[in-house]
Amino acid sequence: MKFTKMHGCGNDYVYVNCFEETVKNPSETAKQVSDRHFGIGSDGLILICPSDKADFRMAMYNMDGSEGKMCGNGVRCIAKYVYDHHLTDKTRISLETLGGIKYLDLNIKDGKVDTVTVNMGAPILTPSKIPVSISKDRVINEPVEIDGNVWHLTCVSMGNPHAVVFVDDTASLKLEHIGPLFEKHPLFPEQVNTEFVHVIDRRTVDMRVWERGSGETLACGTGACATVMACILNDKTDKEVLVHLLGGDLLIRYDAENNTVFMTGPATEVFSGEIEL
Numbered sequence: 316m317k318f319t320k321m322h323g324c325g326n327d328y329v330y331v332n333c334f335e336e337t338v339k340n341p342s343e344t345a346k347q348v349s350d351r352h353f354g355i356g357s358d359g360l361i362l363i364c365p366s367d368k369a370d371f372r373m374a375m376y377n378m379d380g381s382e383g384k385m386c387g388n389g390v391r392c393i394a395k396y397v398y399d400h401h402l403t404d405k406t407r408i409s410l411e412t413l414g415g416i417k418y419l420d421l422n423i424k425d426g427k428v429d430t431v432t433v434n435m436g437a438p439i440l441t442p443s444k445i446p447v448s449i450s451k452d453r454v455i456n457e458p459v460e461i462d463g464n465v466w467h468l469t470c471v472s473m474g475n476p477h478a479v480v481f482v483d484d485t486a487s488l489k490l491e492h493i494g495p496l497f498e499k500h501p502l503f504p505e506q507v508n509t510e511f512v513h514v515i516d517r518r519t520v521d522m523r524v525w526e527r528g529s530g531e532t533l534a535c536g537t538g539a540c541a542t543v544m545a546c547i548l549n550d551k552t553d554k555e556v557l558v559h560l561l562g563g564d565l566l567i568r569y570d571a572e573n574n575t576v577f578m579t580g581p582a583t584e585v586f587s588g589e590i591e592l
């Protein structure tokens with residue numbers, strides 16, 4: 316199977332061009348290729364597929380083989396792949412995902428995609444649609460006891476489920492301990508991606524993330540969007556925020572008039588190869 320290794324702010328996936336390749340069992344393949352010792356090493360597997368609803372279609376699988384619905388860093392890398400590898404010459408493309416059709420503006424530098432601005436659509440705040448099992452209109456700053464401490468959760472879906480909590484310092488968090496306790500908490504019937512956020516000022520935050528199905532990643536695009544929505548809902552920031560992640564920075568802007576979140580960030584191709592599965 317031919318593949319291309321790419322990352323968005325260090326959130327790295329194995330990408331397969333399914334216009335040319337066929338992946339029979341993507342869930343098993345995701346587990347195999349993601350292994351950082353016995354495989355290629357990645358946070359998961361992303362398939363670039365034909366679509367009858369958009370220019371392209373994304374199928375995304377976490378490291379554990381579970382299928383994710385949306386991947387912000389992933390859609391930026393797909394945009395880079397399809398332009399740089401001449402599957403399109405358009406600088407605005409549409410991408411079908413399980414989280415809806417996304418529209419991407421490609422920023423070109425020296426003939427290749429440098430950064431991408433993604434219309435991530437509307438944030439979803441209705442608990443039953445996130446889903447989170449709390450019977451309120453919205454889950455904002457909701458106290459929940461986890462691991463003997465009370466955490467204040469703000470829950471947002473960007474096509475995939477997120478729980479955002481605010482902390483004074485992200486560096487000292489023992490994510491490998493607390494992350495899975497959020498991920499698999501019974502409040503989240505489909506598990507959850509959890510963002511731990513330190514607000515620096517009204518335009519800047521830093522964030523670490525424990526992802527459903529992949530553990531701690533160096534960045535999470537949908538998570539950065541959920542984070543900024545949580546900041547706005549808790550009146551901690553303005554509507555345009557620079558999110559510092561372990562692997563890089565993402566610029567998130569919430570257009571309140573149209574209830575739409577925009578994400579701008581880089582996409583990087585590392586290498587291509589072939590693997591016998």
Ligand SMILES: N[C@H](CCC[C@H](N)C(=O)O)C(=O)O
Nearest residue numbers: 383386387388475535536537
């Ligand atoms: N890293 C991705 C999110 C993956 C979400 C996945 N872990 C799930 O929802 O199952 C991003 O950049 O948005």
